[in-house]
Each structure stands twice: as structure tokens, then as C-alpha cells.
Amino acid sequence: MHEQLRQDAEGAILFDPGVSPQVDGRWFDPGYWRERAALSVRGGGRGGVAVIATPAGECVLRHYRRGGMVARLLGDRYLWTGADSTRSFAEFRLLQAMYKLGLPVPQAVAARYQRRGLHYRADLITQRIPAAxxxxxxxxxxxxxxxxxxxxxxxxxxxxxxxxxxxxxxxxxxxxxxxxxxxxxxxxxxxxxxxxxxxxxxxxxxxxxxxxxxxxxxxxxxxxxxxxxxxxxxxxxxxxx
CATH class of the missing domain: 1.10.510.10 (Transferase(Phosphotransferase) domain 1)
Structure with missing residues (x-):
């Protein structure tokens, strides 16, 4: 299991090239998958999750959102303290570590953050566990x-x-x-x-x-x-x- 980093003007994408070598920013856009009839939205978590039919198989796309009272103020924005501290990169790497240990978790596919000044937004893509x-x-x-x-x-x-x-x-x-x-x-x-x-x-x-x-x-x-x-x-x- 490996990771590869792709950066652009808005932020960065961390992905496992062994799962899919072709991940780019479009993968995190529900509209991109909707246009290809490859999107379904399901309940679960804050605001639900999107199931996307990708070249790497069915995956779950999750956008990070805050909960509780702070959600009214910041919504889906988090304080920027560095790329490695972003919610998405941290969870991606933890999933990879657990998967390597043989623990039953979804396999990490890709993670993204988009930075705007002092804040960032984040997304995570994992492989979907079927029939569950x-x-x-x-x-x-x-x-x-x-x-x-x-x-x-x-x-x-x-x-x-x-x-x-x-x-x-x-x-x-x-x-x-x-x-x-x-x-x-x-x-x-x-x-x-x-x-x-x-x-x-x-x-x-x-x-x-x-x-x-x-x-x-x-x-x-x-x-x-x-x-x-x-x-x-x-x-x-x-x-x-």
C-alpha cells in the first residue's frame, strides 16, 4: 500500500495508486458522477454520503461537515494547521494503517483538502462494502x-x-x-x-x-x-x- 500526492492551486489530493492511479479533482464532485449516471446518495453521517461507480469499483464519497452548534458558524470549514493535520489526510492514513494490520475497515482510495486562507474543506473516498x-x-x-x-x-x-x-x-x-x-x-x-x-x-x-x-x-x-x-x-x- 502506497500513497501519492497531487497538488493544485486549490489544495491537494492524496491517493493510493495501487487502488486507482487516475484520481483527480473530478472524483470529488458529485455532479461529475451524476452526469455519468454513476451517483446515488444515501443516508448516514451528516448530510449523507454519495455512492459513486468509479473505475476502481463502487466507492463512498464523504464530505466532511461539522456537527453541533459550531456547524451554524463554520459549516464544512475547518481551521488550517497544515496538510498532514487535515481531517481527510489523517483519516486516509489511519485507514491505510488499519487495513495493513488486517483490521476490517473500508479500503482508502483518496482524500482531498481545499484551502481558503485560514480554513479548508475536505473529502474522503473509500471503497464501498457491498450488501451491508x-x-x-x-x-x-x-x-x-x-x-x-x-x-x-x-x-x-x-x-x-x-x-x-x-x-x-x-x-x-x-x-x-x-x-x-x-x-x-x-x-x-x-x-x-x-x-x-x-x-x-x-x-x-x-x-x-x-x-x-x-x-x-x-x-x-x-x-x-x-x-x-x-x-x-x-x-x-x-x-x-
């Missing part, structure tokens, strides 16, 4: 049981064992595919030294997400028994393996 649902969708459809919960726990443990801290671990960022489970959206994620504190915080964030989505409609005791205890069992068994 988010864990949140499984919860809503009442398809989360003890067996799947145990698999989710094992998935999280694999990342924690490798020192990967997901900044927003929730049911929308766990993908359930026919062959495996995957983690998505590593914006602000990073590699950290093994430490119980951040691992527990990750798990508690996931717990709140599952409970809020109604993973066990009969209340918290049922949730702990039916979902959370199996999830922790899968987590602890994998973490200590």
Missing part, C-alpha cells in the same frame, strides 16, 4: 440478538487490541456484511497506547447508542441481559486472546 447494513439498521429491524452482539464486542476488541481509538463509536458506524463486521468513519480517530480509560469510554458510547435506538425495548435490565452482557463477553474474550 449498519448495526443501527439491524437494531431498528429487531435483528440484533445475543449472537450478533457478541460478534460486535469481538469486533471492537480487535481494534482496541491494536490500539485504535474510534472517536465516535456508535451503531451507525458498525457495518454488518455477509462475510464480516466492519468499523466505519474514523474521523478524529487515532492510534493510542493501551489504556483502560479510553477503551471503556468507547464502549460506553456504543452502549448509549444501542440503548437509545431501542436494542432492548423492555428496558435496561433486559438490555443488559440480552445485549450488553453477550457483547462484553465477546469483547473480553477477544481482547485477552
Amino acid at each position: 447494513q449498519t448495526l443501527a439498521e439491524r437494531v431498528v429491524e429487531r435483528l440484533l440478538d445475543a449472537e450478533l452482539a457478541q460478534e460486535v464486542g469481538a469486533l471492537v476488541a480487535r481494534f482496541h487490541r491494536a490500539g485504535v481509538c474510534h472517536a465516535d463509536l456508535n451503531a451507525h458506524n458498525v457495518l454488518v456484511a455477509p462475510d464480516a463486521l466492519y468499523l466505519l468513519d474514523f474521523d478524529r480517530g487515532r492510534m493510542r497506547a493501551p489504556e483502560q480509560g479510553w477503551r471503556i469510554a468507547n464502549l460506553q458510547r456504543l452502549r448509549r447508542s444501542l440503548f437509545k435506538l431501542g436494542a432492548a425495548p423492555d428496558g435496561e435490565p433486559a438490555f443488559d441481559q440480552q445485549i450488553w452482557t453477550p457483547l462484553l463477553y465477546g469483547y473480553e474474550r477477544t481482547l485477552s486472546a
Whole structure:
């Protein structure tokens, strides 16, 4: 796995030439793909994501957007502190590192930033995992049981064992595919030294997400028994393996 940098007057594109050697600025323009009948827009994340049919296969194009109160002021703009610190370049490189470790993540295709003075905007393209649902969708459809919960726990443990801290671990960022489970959206994620504190915080964030989505409609005791205890069992068994 390698990276190649392409710069222009507006910013720069970082891409993996082994995945696609032909990435340019048009790849980050939904209109370019729409004109070629190669675009579909789906929910997920802030403002949704675009699925694009590229020469490298189906990919997901995500534009970085802020959340919360600050979004009203800055929208999709971030403070410029250098190319390597941009959200898109950092996530691209983290995805590459995790993919190299054999962790189940989408393969990074390309990342871009466009700088305007003190701010920049950013985009990321990753390969799409076919025939998959988010864990949140499984919860809503009442398809989360003890067996799947145990698999989710094992998935999280694999990342924690490798020192990967997901900044927003929730049911929308766990993908359930026919062959495996995957983690998505590593914006602000990073590699950290093994430490119980951040691992527990990750798990508690996931717990709140599952409970809020109604993973066990009969209340918290049922949730702990039916979902959370199996999830922790899968987590602890994998973490200590």
C-alpha cells in the first residue's frame, strides 16, 4: 500500500495508486458522477454520503461537515494547521494503517483538502462494502440478538487490541456484511497506547447508542441481559486472546 500526492492551486489530493492511479479533482464532485449516471446518495453521517461507480469499483464519497452548534458558524470549514493535520489526510492514513494490520475497515482510495486562507474543506473516498447494513439498521429491524452482539464486542476488541481509538463509536458506524463486521468513519480517530480509560469510554458510547435506538425495548435490565452482557463477553474474550 502506497500513497501519492497531487497538488493544485486549490489544495491537494492524496491517493493510493495501487487502488486507482487516475484520481483527480473530478472524483470529488458529485455532479461529475451524476452526469455519468454513476451517483446515488444515501443516508448516514451528516448530510449523507454519495455512492459513486468509479473505475476502481463502487466507492463512498464523504464530505466532511461539522456537527453541533459550531456547524451554524463554520459549516464544512475547518481551521488550517497544515496538510498532514487535515481531517481527510489523517483519516486516509489511519485507514491505510488499519487495513495493513488486517483490521476490517473500508479500503482508502483518496482524500482531498481545499484551502481558503485560514480554513479548508475536505473529502474522503473509500471503497464501498457491498450488501451491508449498519448495526443501527439491524437494531431498528429487531435483528440484533445475543449472537450478533457478541460478534460486535469481538469486533471492537480487535481494534482496541491494536490500539485504535474510534472517536465516535456508535451503531451507525458498525457495518454488518455477509462475510464480516466492519468499523466505519474514523474521523478524529487515532492510534493510542493501551489504556483502560479510553477503551471503556468507547464502549460506553456504543452502549448509549444501542440503548437509545431501542436494542432492548423492555428496558435496561433486559438490555443488559440480552445485549450488553453477550457483547462484553465477546469483547473480553477477544481482547485477552
